[in-house]
Amino acid sequence: MNKALRMNFRDKEILQSSKLLAGLDGALVKRALDGVVVFSTEARDVLFREGETAVCFYVILSGYVRLYRIGHDGKEADTAVFGPGEVFGQCAMFLGDRHTFNAQAAEPVTLARFDYARMRQLMREEPDFAMAITRIMAQHLDDARANVANDRLHTAPQRVANYLLELCAAHGNGSDTFRLPYQKSLLAGKLGLAPEALSRAFSLLKRSGVSIRGRMIHIHDAEALKRI
Amino acid sequence: MNKALRMNFRDKEILQSSKLLAGLDGALVKRALDGVVVFSTEARDVLFREGETAVCFYVILSGYVRLYRIGHDGKEADTAVFGPGEVFGQCAMFLGDRHTFNAQAAEPVTLARFDYARMRQLMREEPDFAMAITRIMAQHLDDARANVANDRLHTAPQRVANYLLELCAAHGNGSDTFRLPYQKSLLAGKLGLAPEALSRAFSLLKRSGVSIRGRMIHIHDAEALKRI
DNA sequence: CGTTGAATTGATTTAAGTCAATCGACGTGG
């Protein structure tokens, strides 16, 4: 477990089109990738824990990672879920090098590790790179706040409907048939629901033109969903 | 309303010790303040709305501002509350110059306005300034995620107890008597509660060594609060 | 084919929202 791998061509491709590096000039990308290590973990491996000293951030090459906090009673609450091309763990670089959340692989994942020391240097020397990092933080911040508002304004079926519509839109093409990117239990956590509540929300949505078979989703009537 | 004021000495002092400028070198502070306009608004004035084009961010000189989103039914959910020395509205600078939330003065406020165009230029030229902005985003991100976790893990009385303990700690000195910085209805919104729920939470906390008289709070037994 | 973990379904409990009435403080104007 956690064995380092050689960075192959496919890895490099994904990194180049990741949130971190997409749009940056070739020479800068090359500099940013200097010293980066690719490795993979098994499902459920913990990548870092709240309170630990942070020394690097990560870009996901494959799989999904969840960010969460643990309550006194041991219950866990997810605050974000990240997928291929996304960056996580960068926040602590600006907050005294301590992680404030836990991160766990939700399934087998492949990650690229970027050292804070190098990245700080690069940010200092290359405004474009600094801007890329800052833009990621802005997106994460916007997501997190949207999450707060979503939790407080919408019921479980509404949150699920919104999520499905987002997925639909993200998929780009007007295809109203797609596959959930990860397990329902993880989705439930992301939406702040117990798995049972997600299940019930899905079965309620069936009456609004949504078909569900395992992870496959088909949306018959997007308008009806928006009205939920 | 919204009348521009001359930036006085006191304003400058607050700005210098704000999250934006604290720790920056004098010349840089001077540059950052070039072109900044100070103005004040009445309670409940809306500073910007979701979807509007964003052209500047703000530093609060006095008063409190809430950031919120509005649901279909018109209900409002707060995602953050900012006070003196804090920065808000900077997020859109990295997200296509559109606000994604609404901002409203919770009371009469005085603000300093910083234009995106100038600030972007300054970030490009001064890594220290870019870092200051990024650090703010990191803190906001951390706060927002902590909020999500807090909402999902804790009950109303627990959230209120946590908030009181934070205030207590923020106050620095071991003084266990202090004043709520703003109205209870605003606090309720910040904590994601209906005002009635906050009220009930307070009355429950009275049985755990908390005295409340108007906005004045006295904590008899911090340990008991932590155990809630 | 059987085992394991995920997902669903049902019954029940619980936290918090809603609605409505009352109380209190404060400021205005008679």
Next chain:
DNA sequence: CCACGTCGATTGACTTAAATCAATTCAACG
């Protein structure tokens, strides 16, 4: 100076959304 009106806070009764607990069912995989 007192009466009134406004607004925020509190309290109580009720409703509702979602968590919890428990029992199956389902699906994937060896």
